[in-house]
Amino acid sequence: MEHSNRSVDGQSISSIRLRAFGAEHDLQVLREIRRDYALQDILMAYPEESRDVSDDDVLAWVSRKERDGVFLVVVTERGPAGFVQLSNVHRKGEYAWFGIAIAASSRGRGVGRAALAGLIDHGGTVGLRKIIGDVRADNSASRAMCEGLGFEKAGTYRSHYRGHDVIIYEKHLR
Numbered sequence: 001m002e003h004s005n006r007s008v009d010g011q012s013i014s015s016i017r018l019r020a021f022g023a024e025h026d027l028q029v030l031r032e033i034r035r036d037y038a039l040q041d042i043l044m045a046y047p048e049e050s051r052d053v054s055d056d057d058v059l060a061w062v063s064r065k066e067r068d069g070v071f072l073v074v075v076t077e078r079g080p081a082g083f084v085q086l087s088n089v090h091r092k093g094e095y096a097w098f099g100i101a102i103a104a105s106s107r108g109r110g111v112g113r114a115a116l117a118g119l120i121d122h123g124g125t126v127g128l129r130k131i132i133g134d135v136r137a138d139n140s141a142s143r144a145m146c147e148g149l150g151f152e153k154a155g156t157y158r159s160h161y162r163g164h165d166v167i168i169y170e171k172h173l174r
């Protein structure tokens with residue numbers, strides 16, 4: 001699944017690919033993401049400071065995500081850069097929650113935006129009617145990305161995650 005992107009500060013990537021987990025070097029970027037305390041806190045995963053993450057932990061986590069919905073690795077011309085996911089897929093309601101994380105070294109070049117756009121397209125092809133995102137109110141990058149892709153603010157959970165407000169975004173696909 002390819003998705004092209006527009007220029008971001010003259011440093012755009014030309015396109016990204018979303019594909020199933022599988023390549024040996026996917027583990028490296030996913031381990032980096034799973035070990036990054038600040039990133040996990042932004043994802044509202046209630047990380048523990050002293051947590052050690054082994055390759056087996058990463059593999060078990062990917063398996064859980066694949067069972068739960070859709071889990072795809074984001075690949076740029078430089079290699080694997082992060083992941084996108086659809087979770088808590090409601091088959092009858094035809095909605096699901098998105099998740100995304102891009103490794104720090106690949107951010108700010110349009111990769112996240114192109115990857116989420118690709119995930120939205122994928123959601124449409126698997127019959128989803130709506131995609132929802134819960135975003136920490138202080139997560140300016142994610143909020144800009146969501147709003148730029150046409151997500152609308154549906155509400156706010158007050159003091160929801162470790163004292164942070166959380167914005168509920170939704171995007172209707174049809």
Ligand SMILES: CC(C)(COP(=O)(O)OP(=O)(O)OC[C@H]1O[C@@H](n2cnc3c(N)ncnc32)[C@H](O)[C@@H]1OP(=O)(O)O)[C@@H](O)C(=O)NCCC(=O)NCCS
Pocket residue numbers: 008039042043099100101102103106107108109110111112113114133134135136139140141142144145148
């Ligand atoms: C959020 C995230 C996926 C964005 O990915 P990215 O590749 O850095 O973002 P992009 O370069 O595609 O930029 C997307 C938009 O965010 C804006 N943006 C990027 N970084 C930003 C920052 N630090 N502050 C404010 N806005 C920012 C860009 O200007 C762009 O807006 P535009 O489309 O209106 O021009 C990435 O920062 C990330 O993985 N963050 C940690 C995990 C996370 O927050 N996940 C989402 C949880 S809901």
